[in-house]
Amino acid sequence: MAVSARRGAPLSLDEICSTALRLIDEAGVEGLSMRKLAAELDVNPMSVYHHVASKEALLARICETVSSRLPLPPDDGTPWQDQLRALALAYHRHARQHPAMWTYLHNHPEFSEDRRLPLWQALYRILRASGVPEEELRRTSEVLHAFVSGFVFAETRGHLSGEPEEVERSFDVALHMIVNGLAAR
Missing domain, CATH: 1.10.357.10 (Tetracycline Repressor, domain 2)
Incomplete structure (x- = not known):
C-alpha cells in the first residue's frame, strides 16, 4: 500500500468508504466524484483507483458498508x-x-x-x-x-x-x- 507524500499515511478502503459516505451525506450521490473524494483524502485521484475500480464499484462497496453498519x-x-x-x-x-x-x-x-x-x-x-x-x-x-x-x-x-x-x-x-x-x- 503506497503512502501519499501529502498524507504521510497509507490509504485504506475503509477510510475511502467512510469519507465517501460522509460526502454523500453532505451533497448526495450526485455530489460525489472521485476527484472530490481524493481531495478530501488528500491524495492523488489515482490513489483511490488502487482500491476501487470506479465510482460505481465504490458505491457498491458503500452499500455493503452501510448495510453492515445496521445494528x-x-x-x-x-x-x-x-x-x-x-x-x-x-x-x-x-x-x-x-x-x-x-x-x-x-x-x-x-x-x-x-x-x-x-x-x-x-x-x-x-x-x-x-x-x-x-x-x-x-x-x-x-x-x-x-x-x-x-x-x-x-x-x-x-x-x-x-x-x-x-x-x-x-x-x-x-x-x-x-x-x-x-x-x-
Missing part, C-alpha cells in the same frame, strides 16, 4: 415483537442518518434485495418466531419492508408534516400497527 437485534430470546420493533427502529434511524445513500440503495435493488444480507436474515428469523409459515416469509418480509420503506421515503421527501418528534411518534404508531397486525395473523 440488528440479537437472537437472544427477546420476544419477537420487541425484536421486530428494534429492527424497524434501527432501519428507520439508519435511513435518516444517510438519506441520500438510502435513496440510492432503493433505486438500485441489486444492492438491497439480496436475501442473504444480514437485514433480511434477521427479519426472516423474527418472522419465523412470530409464527409466519416458511412459504409466506418472502411475501410477508416484502410487505413489511415496503411499509417501513414507504414511511421513510415519505419522511425523507418531506411528505410528513410536523416536527421531528411528531414524525417519530407517527413512526411508533406505524410500528404498533405492524406488530399488532402480524400478531393477529
Whole structure:
C-alpha cells in the first residue's frame, strides 16, 4: 500500500468508504466524484483507483458498508415483537442518518434485495418466531419492508408534516400497527 507524500499515511478502503459516505451525506450521490473524494483524502485521484475500480464499484462497496453498519437485534430470546420493533427502529434511524445513500440503495435493488444480507436474515428469523409459515416469509418480509420503506421515503421527501418528534411518534404508531397486525395473523 503506497503512502501519499501529502498524507504521510497509507490509504485504506475503509477510510475511502467512510469519507465517501460522509460526502454523500453532505451533497448526495450526485455530489460525489472521485476527484472530490481524493481531495478530501488528500491524495492523488489515482490513489483511490488502487482500491476501487470506479465510482460505481465504490458505491457498491458503500452499500455493503452501510448495510453492515445496521445494528440488528440479537437472537437472544427477546420476544419477537420487541425484536421486530428494534429492527424497524434501527432501519428507520439508519435511513435518516444517510438519506441520500438510502435513496440510492432503493433505486438500485441489486444492492438491497439480496436475501442473504444480514437485514433480511434477521427479519426472516423474527418472522419465523412470530409464527409466519416458511412459504409466506418472502411475501410477508416484502410487505413489511415496503411499509417501513414507504414511511421513510415519505419522511425523507418531506411528505410528513410536523416536527421531528411528531414524525417519530407517527413512526411508533406505524410500528404498533405492524406488530399488532402480524400478531393477529
